[in-house]
Amino acid sequence: MSEYVSYEQAGVNIDANDEMVGRIQHSLASTFGPRVIALPNGFAGLFRLDYDEKLFKKNYKNPVLVACTDGVGSKVQLAAKAKKFDTVGIDLVAMSVNDMLVIGAEPLFFLDYLAVNTLEPAFVADLVQGIAAGCRMSDCALIGGETAEMPDTYRKGDFDMAGFAVGVVERDKIIRGKKVRPGDVILGLRSSGLHSNGYTLARNVCFKRARMKMKDVMDELDGTTVGQALLEPTRIYVQPIVKLLNKYKVKRVVHAMAHITGGGLVGNIPRVLPKDCNAVIKTSSWPVPKVFPFLQEAGPIEEQEMFRVFNMGIGFVLVVAEDFADSIASKLIKWGEKVNRIGKITRGTGKVILKN
Numbered sequence: 001m002s003e004y005v006s007y008e009q010a011g012v013n014i015d016a017n018d019e020m021v022g023r024i025q026h027s028l029a030s031t032f033g034p035r036v037i038a039l040p041n042g043f044a045g046l047f048r049l050d051y052d053e054k055l056f057k058k059n060y061k062n063p064v065l066v067a068c069t070d071g072v073g074s075k076v077q078l079a080a081k082a083k084k085f086d087t088v089g090i091d092l093v094a095m096s097v098n099d100m101l102v103i104g105a106e107p108l109f110f111l112d113y114l115a116v117n118t119l120e121p122a123f124v125a126d127l128v129q130g131i132a133a134g135c136r137m138s139d140c141a142l143i144g145g146e147t148a149e150m151p152d153t154y155r156k157g158d159f160d161m162a163g164f165a166v167g168v169v170e171r172d173k174i175i176r177g178k179k180v181r182p183g184d185v186i187l188g189l190r191s192s193g194l195h196s197n198g199y200t201l202a203r204n205v206c207f208k209r210a211r212m213k214m215k216d217v218m219d220e221l222d223g224t225t226v227g228q229a230l231l232e233p234t235r236i237y238v239q240p241i242v243k244l245l246n247k248y249k250v251k252r253v254v255h256a257m258a259h260i261t262g263g264g265l266v267g268n269i270p271r272v273l274p275k276d277c278n279a280v281i282k283t284s285s286w287p288v289p290k291v292f293p294f295l296q297e298a299g300p301i302e303e304q305e306m307f308r309v310f311n312m313g314i315g316f317v318l319v320v321a322e323d324f325a326d327s328i329a330s331k332l333i334k335w336g337e338k339v340n341r342i343g344k345i346t347r348g349t350g351k352v353i354l355k356n
Helices: 014-029 075-082 088-101 122-136 199-209 226-231 239-245 263-270 289-298 303-309 322-334
Strands: 063-071 106-116 142-149 158-171 185-190 254-259 275-283 315-322 339-346 352-355
Touching: 014 122, 014 142, 063 088, 063 322, 075 158, 075 199, 075 226, 088 106, 088 122, 088 142, 088 158, 088 239, 088 254, 088 315, 106 122, 122 158, 158 239, 185 322, 199 226, 199 289, 226 289, 239 254, 239 322, 254 263, 263 275, 263 303, 263 315, 263 352, 275 289, 289 303, 303 322, 322 339
Parallel strands: 106 142, 275 352
Antiparallel strands: 063 158, 106 158, 185 315, 185 339, 254 315, 275 339
16 A cells, blocks of 8 residues: 555645744734624634624724725735845735725725745745735724645745725715816825736846846935835825715715826826826826836836836825815825825816826
């Protein structure tokens, strides 16, 4: 009779999985609020939409659930190269919660999916620690996830991650962009850098064309390393935007919002524009983070391509009523955002027009 073969010999370590689960419990629990219902060793996560307790009462009249999913793209390859795994989890959360924020939704809970070659508990714990940090920034509970060990699918050292967020918005407060009109002001909230888009081009420029290394210190980046500049986590805009929307419960002064991801300003703002309006953006109205001209020169990359691929320093956009623009900007600045008036809405055909 031939020798028995085990799951571990085939490449999957059940004991490592058990250790990993133990390591991440604290990270998950750090995101729990009173809506989370504990279910140790459960097959699913439990979350109450409404509170029972008087102290925490926040019931919805006509709630609409909102769902988003996304990944981090090839930014995970840079994390693997740098062996720095505690920030890409923030990126993962940001990509979904910033998306749902666009329609006025408040994130409720998040789940993650991690795929690895070999399950190393400390490594996975670092990833989950970052995800939990992103959830805390979003007032969002991390109520579950899945880690798949697949040595036949991923090479040693490779991994991938995906995230799934669920939020809620009152039906009559969904922001669809229908109220956008000529004269509205476009406010831009600054990004922290590349966020999680354009990394295939960024990696090609830095590591193939310019032959840089992750640890290279660059004067053009104020003395930081290439790796530090490229791994700067995505900014999460949830808390100030939710706070802002709660300030205007009657007046609908925020007419549209856009999360500036792949496609940049020119690709994402049209998604919330009426067909008879244009967004005219003045590109000199905000300071562009140094990582963008650094990449543009190293490429070299044409200006038009830069604005088509990257956020160019603006991570989130609000289209607001002109009379309230200054007040809204002041509030967001008070709550920690860097805000610029970057343009106006005019009559048009649903396009973005870039002007110097």
